[in-house]
Amino acid sequence: MGRLLTLSLFLCVIHSAHSQGTFSRVFGGSADEHALALTPTRDGGYAIAGFTYSFGAGRSDVWVMKVNRYGQEEWRKILGGPDYDWANDLVETRDGNLVVAGYQRDSVTGHRNAWVFQLNRHGDLMWSQVYGGEQGDEAKALTQTTDGGFAVVGYSHSFSKGESDVWLLRLNAVGVEMWQKHYGTKEAEKGYSIKETRDEGFVIGGFQTADDSNKADMLIVRIDRNGNGVWRQVIRAPGNDVVESILETATGNILAAGWGYTHDQGLQGRVVELSPGGRQLRDTYLGGAGKEVIYDLEAVPQGGYIAVGQSGEEGRADVWLVRLDERGNPLWETRTKGPKEDYGHAVKPTADGGFLIAGGSESLAQGGSDICLFKTDRMGRFDASSMAFESQQSQPVVRTDSDFSNGVVKPDLYVLAVGVSGYNDEGFSLQFAHQDAASVARKFAEQEGALFRNVETRIITNEDATLVNIKAGLSWLEQQATQKDLIVMFISAHGALDHKGSHYLLPTDFDPHNLFATGLNIRDLTEGVSATPCKKLIFLDACHSGQSGFDFLEFASIKAFDLNQAVEELAEREPGVTVITSSSGREFSYERPEWGHGAFTKALLEGLNGSADVNADYLVTLAELNFYIIERVKDLTSGRQHPYMPINLFGNIPLFALPQD
Numbered sequence: 001m002g003r004l005l006t007l008s009l010f011l012c013v014i015h016s017a018h019s020q021g022t023f024s025r026v027f028g029g030s031a032d033e034h035a036l037a038l039t040p041t042r043d044g045g046y047a048i049a050g051f052t053y054s055f056g057a058g059r060s061d062v063w064v065m066k067v068n069r070y071g072q073e074e075w076r077k078i079l080g081g082p083d084y085d086w087a088n089d090l091v092e093t094r095d096g097n098l099v100v101a102g103y104q105r106d107s108v109t110g111h112r113n114a115w116v117f118q119l120n121r122h123g124d125l126m127w128s129q130v131y132g133g134e135q136g137d138e139a140k141a142l143t144q145t146t147d148g149g150f151a152v153v154g155y156s157h158s159f160s161k162g163e164s165d166v167w168l169l170r171l172n173a174v175g176v177e178m179w180q181k182h183y184g185t186k187e188a189e190k191g192y193s194i195k196e197t198r199d200e201g202f203v204i205g206g207f208q209t210a211d212d213s214n215k216a217d218m219l220i221v222r223i224d225r226n227g228n229g230v231w232r233q234v235i236r237a238p239g240n241d242v243v244e245s246i247l248e249t250a251t252g253n254i255l256a257a258g259w260g261y262t263h264d265q266g267l268q269g270r271v272v273e274l275s276p277g278g279r280q281l282r283d284t285y286l287g288g289a290g291k292e293v294i295y296d297l298e299a300v301p302q303g304g305y306i307a308v309g310q311s312g313e314e315g316r317a318d319v320w321l322v323r324l325d326e327r328g329n330p331l332w333e334t335r336t337k338g339p340k341e342d343y344g345h346a347v348k349p350t351a352d353g354g355f356l357i358a359g360g361s362e363s364l365a366q367g368g369s370d371i372c373l374f375k376t377d378r379m380g381r382f383d384a385s386s387m388a389f390e391s392q393q394s395q396p397v398v399r400t401d402s403d404f405s406n407g408v409v410k411p412d413l414y415v416l417a418v419g420v421s422g423y424n425d426e427g428f429s430l431q432f433a434h435q436d437a438a439s440v441a442r443k444f445a446e447q448e449g450a451l452f453r454n455v456e457t458r459i460i461t462n463e464d465a466t467l468v469n470i471k472a473g474l475s476w477l478e479q480q481a482t483q484k485d486l487i488v489m490f491i492s493a494h495g496a497l498d499h500k501g502s503h504y505l506l507p508t509d510f511d512p513h514n515l516f517a518t519g520l521n522i523r524d525l526t527e528g529v530s531a532t533p534c535k536k537l538i539f540l541d542a543c544h545s546g547q548s549g550f551d552f553l554e555f556a557s558i559k560a561f562d563l564n565q566a567v568e569e570l571a572e573r574e575p576g577v578t579v580i581t582s583s584s585g586r587e588f589s590y591e592r593p594e595w596g597h598g599a600f601t602k603a604l605l606e607g608l609n610g611s612a613d614v615n616a617d618y619l620v621t622l623a624e625l626n627f628y629i630i631e632r633v634k635d636l637t638s639g640r641q642h643p644y645m646p647i648n649l650f651g652n653i654p655l656f657a658l659p660q661d
Contacts, residue, residue: 021352022377025071026361028370029054031611033063034360035371037089038346041121042096044069046348048358049087049100050371056080059635062087063371064100064119071356071373077123083107084635085115089141094148096121101139101152104130110639114139114154114167116175129175133158137167141193146200148173153204155190156182163188166206166219168227181227184208189219192258193246200225205243205256208234216240218270220256222278231278238263241270244309245297252276255328257297257307259593260285263426267291267593269309269320271328284328287311291431292320293593296346304331308347308357310594311335312435317596319344319359319372321380334380338363341596342372353378368606410453412485416473417441420493420508422462428506432591433492434461436541436601440490443608444656451619451657456480465493467507470520474528486653487529487536492598495542505542526577535653537622541582541589541600580626582633584644590637599641603632608656620656 027033031053039047045068052063061080064087067073079085087102098119103112114137117128131137135157142152149172156167165184168191172178183189183204191206201224208219218235220243235241239261246256253273260270262285269286271294286292291312300306304325311320318335319342325331336342340362348356354377361372419437421430441457448455458473481487494506496515504510504519511518525538582589582600591598597605604625606612612620612628630643 021350021354021375022381023071023373023375024364025067025373026364026366026370027065027073027076027373028052028365028367030367032360032368032606033371034343034345034369035063035358035373036087036345037100038348038356038358039090039092039098040348041066041092044351045074046071046356046358046373047090047092047098048371048373049090049102050345050358050360051086052078053635054367056085058082058085060084060086062100062102064090064098064123065371066121066123067373071375075123077119077125079117079125080104081107084638088139088154091142091144091150093118093144097126099142099144099150101142101154103138105638109134111136112138112638114152114169116142116150116152116169116171118175127175129171129177131169131177131180132156139169140191140206143194143196143202145170145196149178150175151194151196151202153191153194153202153206155206160184160189162186163209165189166191166204166221168194168202168204168223170227179227181223183221183223183229183232191221192242192244195247197222197248198252201230203246203248203254205246205258207242210236215261216242218243218256218258218260218272220246220254220272220274220278222254233274233278233280235272235280235283237261243272244293244295245307247297247299249273249299249326253281254278255297255305257294259293259309261431267293267312267431269294269307269322271297271307271324273328282328284330286322286330286333291593291596294320294322295344295594298347298349300349302353306347306349306355308344308355308359310343310596312432312593312596316439317341317343319357319361319374321347321355321357321376323380332379334376336363336374340365341369343594344374345594350375355380362609368609368611410451412481413444413447413452413455413488414477414481414485415441415444415455415457415488415490416477417457417459417490418465418470418473418493419459419461419490420465420506423494423506423508423510428494430492430494430591431593432595432597432601433541436492436597437461437490439597439605440539440601443605444488447656451654452486463508465507466509467518467520470507471524471528474524478529481529481534483534485534487534488539489525489536490539490541491525492541492601536577537655538577538579539582539600539604540579541598578622578645580629580643580645582641582643584642587641590641595636599633599636600629600643602636603629603643606632610658613658618658619654620658621654625655 033052035048035050037049048065056078058080065076084105090100104115113132118126137156138154140154152169155164165182170178187209189208193205204221207216218241220233222230241260242258243256244258269292271284273282294309307322311318322333323331342361344357344359346358357374360369362369417437419434421434503522595602607625607628612624
């Protein structure tokens with residue numbers, strides 16, 4: 001293996017640098033946009049597809065855009081109906097048109113249908129087709145076939161043998177279905193990537209849930225030209241593993257890239273090589289101390305491969321680019337170092353030997369996140385001379401007519417943030433609870449000198465999040481806060497219900513056989529600060545879906561925890577408390593590696609960044625934040641998670657002052 005070279009890139013607003021062949025560009029509005037697919041076009045430019053929450057007719061709409069070789073926009077099209085619409089992949093056809101695959105969601109039934117449509121080179125719609133049944137189906141990837149038609153892969157609940165099956169559609173050149181096949185067992189399978197092989201068959205990558213266990217395994221399926229299965233390979237590992245991208249090598253082998261969860265290293269990028277007959281040849285894990293995910297893998301004309309994805313660190317995420325040799329060994333890697341969350345979803349080699357990356361960026365965004373387009377040199381580097389740093393920042397403007405902050409004496413804010421990702425029993429471990437806690441604490445800390453005179457935070461995560469330490473944190477709040485102040489608690493951990501019906505939050509050192517002695521009774525959250533007659537806001541994220549980057553893997557370690565009942569219990573005991581929970585009833589709370597957080601925390605941070613400021617008065621109030629979190633989490637989880645806040649008795653107080661433009 002060659003020596004690994006790590007390069008750090010600093011994100012900022014970048015102008016094009018034609019002489020160096022590098023640039024960075026962002027496109028978006030006031031809400032979220034992401035690019036999920038990228039393809040070069042015959043005129044030397046590129047086409048990008050993804051989704052937008054800022055523009056269009058529905059809750060989200062498909063965004064398709066054409067740019068020139070310098071990343072400058074030539075045209076964009078926003079397409080969709082009244083509900084959610086999404087683009088997952090696109091290709092340029094041999095005659096220079098664009099075909100896009102994704103889904104539409106029915107606003108009445110709430111079910112998805114696969115959606116494939118074609119645009120001409122100017123962005124005009126040529127044809128559009130919807131496929132599927134009555135239970136929910138989605139197109140995840142497509143490829144143009146030798147005969148000029150298309151092969152589309154995804155997953156189907158409507159036609160499955162189990163929960164969902166890998167679903168393959170063969171279409172002619174104008175989108176008319178020729179045949180469809182589904183491949184699955186009694187478990188859940190999904191197809192995420194497809195490539196036509198040299199024998200005019202197909203290879204599909206995705207995942208399958210394992211029999212009688214709560215995890216996913218890499219799934220690779222080889223199909224002949226008529227849709228008949230040739231072989232099927234399930235690659236098992238200790239944690240959850242998924243194929244996000246697949247290709248056939250020059251020697252006829254199969255390379256599958258994605259991510260894998262290991263007990264010792266956590267989430268890492270993973271590349272597996274198989275022979276044409278499906279025999280596993282090599283298995284390479286990539287990454288460092290953070291959490292890494294590969295979303296796209298492409299062959300490089302000079303030899304070897306380029307992979308792009310996301311590298312998560314404490315409270316933030318980077319675009320991650322890795323150069324591999326012909327055997328899949330890393331040659332070098334680069335990570336962006338923006339202040340917020342940035343993702344690389346697709347990558348293509350460029351004519352000058354560099355690479356073009358498409359994804360999403362919060363660091364460069366005007367709104368929540370914007371579509372980003374990064375052009376690097378052959379070593380994955382940006383041209384530092386083309387960066388224009390924003391050296392001045394607007395100071396937050398605080399209204400002085402608020403009941404909470406009257407312009408004379410500002411309150412102090414005390415934040416206790418607890419996040420338990422690692423448990424003594426690894427079977428209970430989560431991915432992002434500790435990052436969620438740290439990010440929320442840091443976000444509120446930005447209000448020191450703005451809405452609040454002082455902000456003091458205490459962050460307790462993972463091995464430090466013992467029952468004793470959490471109770472010590474509650475005592476700290478009681479000792480510090482006064483009547484005029486505000487207490488914010490953020491708790492992200494598993495929840496449980498004992499045989500007596502008492503609700504507990506689970507510290508890292510809990511004993512499942514003795515919750516009374518080792519669990520944090522939910523009443524302790526208020527009783528620990530009952531001597532302080534100030535207002536207390538609790539964000540409670542206590543019913544997770546387990547250690548998975550997938551919103552679909554519903555395998556909570558403890559399923560009997562009813563958050564609504566727990567919240568009502570708190571509200572009855574302490575009228576000065578308002579609680580916002582991550583989910584309702586016995587729903588699960590989801591987390592995904594591309595978010596770097598749970599859905600609840602992602603929505604919370606977006607809301608505090610300004611997305612919740614509905615009336616544009618540069619203040620995020622409790623009511624605005626609650627409304628935004630509820631709607632955003634529902635969007636992120638396709639309606640499977642619904643945050644909950646009981647009747648609020650302590651007023652619509654301002655929580656966050658935003659800088660004015």
